[in-house]
Amino acid sequence: MCLDLVRSAIPDAPAAFFDSGCELQSTREIVKHYQVPTIHPRMSFPEMARYAGWWGHPDPVDAGCPFAVKAVVIDEPAEVFVVRERLRVSTIGLRAEESKGRKINARVRGELYQASDRTWHLCPIAFWSTDDVWAYLASRELKYNSAYDRMTEMGIERERQRLGALLGAKGEGSGSFAILRQVEPETFYEMAKDFPNIRMAT
Numbered sequence: 001m002c003l004d005l006v007r008s009a010i011p012d013a014p015a016a017f018f019d020s021g022c023e024l025q026s027t028r029e030i031v032k033h034y035q036v037p038t039i040h041p042r043m044s045f046p047e048m049a050r051y052a053g054w055w056g057h058p059d060p061v062d063a064g065c066p067f068a069v070k071a072v073v074i075d076e077p078a079e080v081f082v083v084r085e086r087l088r089v090s091t092i093g094l095r096a097e098e099s100k101g102r103k104i105n106a107r108v109r110g111e112l113y114q115a116s117d118r119t120w121h122l123c124p125i126a127f128w129s130t131d132d133v134w135a136y137l138a139s140r141e142l143k144y145n146s147a148y149d150r151m152t153e154m155g156i157e158r159e160r161q162r163l164g165a166l167l168g169a170k171g172e173g174s175g176s177f178a179i180l181r182q183v184e185p186e187t188f189y190e191m192a193k194d195f196p197n198i199r200m201a202t
Contacts, residue, residue, distance in 0.1 A: 001093065001125070001133060001136060001137060001142060001144075002091055002092070002093035002124065002125065003015050003034060003036070004140055004142055005091075005124055005125070006091050006124075013091075014037075014081075014085045014087075015034075015036045015037070016036065016037055016038070016039050016077070016081045017031045017036045017037070017038045017039070018038075018039050018041070018073060018074060018077040018078065018081075019038050019039070019040050019041075019044070020041070020044060020045045020073045021040075021041075021044025021045050021046045021047065021073075022044070022045050022046050022191065024145070024147055024163065024180075024183070024184055024187065025184060025187060026145050026146045026147045026183075026184070027145055027147070027163060029145075029146075030143065030144070030145050033143055034143075039077040039080055039081055040077075041072050041073045041076060041077050042072065042076065043067075043072055044073070045069065045073055046194065048067045048069065048072070049194075049195060050194060051065060051067075052064060052065040052066075052067065054195070055195035055196075055197045055198055056195055056196040056197030056198075057194055057195055058196075078090070079117070082117070082119055087119060088119060088120060089119065089120040089121075089122050090119055090120070090121055090122065091122045091123075091124065092121055092122070092123050093123075093125055094106075094123050094125075094126065095125055095126060095127075095128055095133075096126055096127055097128075097129060097130065097159070098162070102126075106123065106126040106127065109121075110126075111123050111124060111126045111127070130158050130159045134158065145163055147163055147183050147184070148161055148163075150182070150183045151179065151183060154179070154182055154183070156179070162176075164176075177198045177201040178201070
């Protein structure tokens with residue numbers, strides 16, 4: 001949706017998808033549909049998890065090895081994108097409604113602010129409601145991730161629906177593995193081969 005917003009003003013604006021290495025198949029389909037180039041981190045989340053033995057991986061190289069996951073799968077690819085495209089402004093589709101941290105960030109910084117790397121971050125939908133988002137998608141007849149419809153069928157309210165990397169520190173507490181098991185069971189069981197503990201988080 002943010003891509004559509006930006007390109008309605010700047011048709012040739014570049015875009016990028018940062019692939020953590022553990023994404024929903026439906027997410028990859030949307031990336032392909034909108035022909036968004038993918039940036040792969042120097043080490044994917046599954047590679048880090050196998051190396052450190054997270055989520056019950058049975059053969060770690062260095063059990064408990066700490067990784068700065070956000071830096072590796074988000075911050076560094078973002079820097080690559082900014083440098084490669086010589087960007088002065090990056091558009092991010094975060095909304096204040098989505099979490100307490102994002103609400104605080106939106107209130108303090110607003111929709112446009114300069115980040116520590118001196119690039120500007122534009123958050124055009126920071127104060128949009130869930131209804132605003134779905135109204136925009138409908139009005140523009142935009143294709144969206146089919147996982148949202150599957151979550152709706154499961155009885156999950158639109159306000160609570162989130163998509164992101166499948167493995168992460170918040171997976172167990174958020175119930176995301178239980179959702180994954182129903183939304184994309186084939187993906188869940190494939191992941192469980194390497195990370196058996198995610199079965200216990202459902």
